[in-house]
Amino acid sequence: MPNSLQRIAPILIIGFGLLSLIQSNEDVKIVYPSTWPKPVYDFDENPLSNSKIQLGRKLFYDPILSKDNMVSCASCHLSYTAFTHVDHAISHGIGDSIGIRNSMTLVNLAWSKHFMWDGAINHIEVQALAPISHEDEMGEEVGAVLLKLQSDPNYPVLFVQAFGDSVISSQNMLKAMAEFQLTFVSANSKYDRVLAGKDHFSEQEEKGYQIFQSKCSSCHTEPLFTNGYFENNGLPVDPNLNDMGRFGITKRSSDSLKFKVPSLRNIEFSQPYMHDGRFLSLHEVLKHYSEGIHESNTLSSQLKGGLNITEDERLNLIHFLLTLTDKEFLFSPDLAYPRNN
Amino acid sequence: MSFRLTAFFILFTGVVSAQSNHARSVQLSFVPTINGENLILGKSYSLFSDTFTISACRFYISQIQFLKDGEFVFADPTSAHLVDCSDERSTNIEIFCSNNIEFTRAQFLVGIDSATNSSGALDGDLDPTKGMYWSWQSGYINIKIEGAKTSEDSEKAEFQFHLGGYLPPNLAAQIVNIDVANTDSIQLEVDLEQFLKSIDLKARQRVMSPSAEALILSGEFSNSIHLKNAQ
Numbered sequence: 001m002p003n004s005l006q007r008i009a010p011i012l013i014i015g016f017g018l019l020s021l022i023q024s025n026e027d028v029k030i031v032y033p034s035t036w037p038k039p040v041y042d043f044d045e046n047p048l049s050n051s052k053i054q055l056g057r058k059l060f061y062d063p064i065l066s067k068d069n070m071v072s073c074a075s076c077h078l079s080y081t082a083f084t085h086v087d088h089a090i091s092h093g094i095g096d097s098i099g100i101r102n103s104m105t106l107v108n109l110a111w112s113k114h115f116m117w118d119g120a121i122n123h124i125e126v127q128a129l130a131p132i133s134h135e136d137e138m139g140e141e142v143g144a145v146l147l148k149l150q151s152d153p154n155y156p157v158l159f160v161q162a163f164g165d166s167v168i169s170s171q172n173m174l175k176a177m178a179e180f181q182l183t184f185v186s187a188n189s190k191y192d193r194v195l196a197g198k199d200h201f202s203e204q205e206e207k208g209y210q211i212f213q214s215k216c217s218s219c220h221t222e223p224l225f226t227n228g229y230f231e232n233n234g235l236p237v238d239p240n241l242n243d244m245g246r247f248g249i250t251k252r253s254s255d256s257l258k259f260k261v262p263s264l265r266n267i268e269f270s271q272p273y274m275h276d277g278r279f280l281s282l283h284e285v286l287k288h289y290s291e292g293i294h295e296s297n298t299l300s301s302q303l304k305g306g307l308n309i310t311e312d313e314r315l316n317l318i319h320f321l322l323t324l325t326d327k328e329f330l331f332s333p334d335l336a337y338p339r340n341n
Numbered sequence: 342m343s344f345r346l347t348a349f350f351i352l353f354t355g356v357v358s359a360q361s362n363h364a365r366s367v368q369l370s371f372v373p374t375i376n377g378e379n380l381i382l383g384k385s386y387s388l389f390s391d392t393f394t395i396s397a398c399r400f401y402i403s404q405i406q407f408l409k410d411g412e413f414v415f416a417d418p419t420s421a422h423l424v425d426c427s428d429e430r431s432t433n434i435e436i437f438c439s440n441n442i443e444f445t446r447a448q449f450l451v452g453i454d455s456a457t458n459s460s461g462a463l464d465g466d467l468d469p470t471k472g473m474y475w476s477w478q479s480g481y482i483n484i485k486i487e488g489a490k491t492s493e494d495s496e497k498a499e500f501q502f503h504l505g506g507y508l509p510p511n512l513a514a515q516i517v518n519i520d521v522a523n524t525d526s527i528q529l530e531v532d533l534e535q536f537l538k539s540i541d542l543k544a545r546q547r548v549m550s551p552s553a554e555a556l557i558l559s560g561e562f563s564n565s566i567h568l569k570n571a572q
Contacts, residue, residue: 122459123461124461130476169464170469251551
């Protein structure tokens with residue numbers, strides 16, 4: 001008996017080893033409420049796997065992607081602050097250079113058809129190409145990043161685990177980074193719990209929700225809090241930036257001054273606000289929508305004449321907006337810096 | 342045992358029949374010319390009383406198909422081929438098709454279609470690190486022509502044409518039809534002289550993003566592709 005056990009022991013060990021490998025590479029499914037729309041990203045075609053997600057996570061937090069090995073994706077997209085760059089109106093990158101826009105929050109990206117404030121990027125897998133090669137962000141050639149990863153002591157092994165190939169291609173690097181970011185699902189705020197019947201709004205939050213539904217939700221549509229489109233929200237053009245938004249991509253005059261409608265989820269943590277970070281507080285934002293609308297040809301029709309939100313309504317609205325904070329998402333150990341890797 | 346033998350025979354017959362069906366190779370070659378000569382990158386050419394050098398000439402050919410009497414008879418399964426004049430092998434596209442295919446026309450796209458442009462991170466010739474992808478704005482550069490013009494008064498002007506665009510109304514990929522008898526070698530001339538002639542280089546030295554201009558120049562480029570030889 002002990003003899004036969006000895007004989008099969010190596011087989012068992014190899015067997016369990018393989019099983020655990022398969023286990024770690026098993027398809028990962030993102031979890032979201034059944035009432036949500038179907039994601040834009042085709043998970044049936046490209047199922048997520050743990051090894052790719054973990055590789056993407058390491059890449060996301062690794063400054064090796066930048067020319068001076070100082071700037072990582074997380075430099076401007078910090079998990080604890082709704083994956084954006086707080087306290088800076090306009091995000092800065094390599095060598096303290098400054099771009100022209102406030103970094104976006106990264107949330108519920110699987111439902112996003114376009115990326116960036118002007119929708120310049122059409123697929124999450126190719127998004128990372130833009131910040132890596134932008135001279136004011138990471139300033140590096142993607143080909144040079146691949147060479148650095150290839151000569152790193154750890155990455156080739158991780159690429160074998162994830163893709164079965166130690167030769168690091170742009171496709172595999174980009175897919176891994178996309179997979180990690182596709183797991184950024186924020187669906188457990190107080191708002192979500194109230195909708196699921198597990199919590200209750202306070203009186204102020206409830207009043208704020210009603211104002212939100214009548215005045216804000218046509219653009220910041222529930223449950224993602226964005227309609228996914230581009231809108232001109234009545235901000236006068238900053239003459240120093242002269243940013244025409246979506247027009248720069250489509251060259252259609254009807255897209256002039258339109259920017260992607262950002263999700264409001266975790267808005268408590270994502271200040272400053274707007275594409276150029278011009279407002280530091282939610283009070284300033286609501287003041288703009290009430291009194292500061294700048295009329296122009298492409299202004300969203302809902303905003304003509306301003307939203308006329310009274311002072312009391314503004315307070316209630318802010319109480320509601322704070323129910324969009326999802327601490328489970330913001331402080332998720334699975335999304336934070338990978339300390340064990 | 343008998344099962345293995347049967348399986349072997351099935352496999353063997355499968356391989357043989359697949360081979361006989363795919364025995365034919367058709368060469369689609371692109372020969373860039375200038376002044377009637379085959380282009381050499383970096384060489385000076387006299388053209389319209391100026392001196393021209395071309396430093397880069399790269400373009401995508403995709404969706405290669407053969408037609409017979411207006412009906413599609415074959416479609417190349419490779420999604421795209423990058424033709425790069427600095428790499429002679431890339432100018433010769435080899436297509437494998439079945440022996441029993443006959444065609445009277447070759448059709449292809451100069452550039453990359455919209456669906457492929459929106460399909461995420463791709464590999465092979467569509468790897469975005471090949472210098473034919475706009476990183477700041479998703480989309481492939483269908484055609485990249487770069488060079489310099491030195492005029493009689495020795496004033497030098499560099500030109501860069503990065504032509505592409507996959508969103509309407511600036512869909513830049515161009516369909517090219519070549520009427521050609523059933524043959525195994527199709528040589529196509531890319532007449533860069535004709536292309537350069539179509540551009541007012543005094544007014545326009547640079548097109549670097551999708552636009553109406555990119556659309557016009559893409560048309561001029563595909564119009565400069567002619568059947569040179571077919572055997």
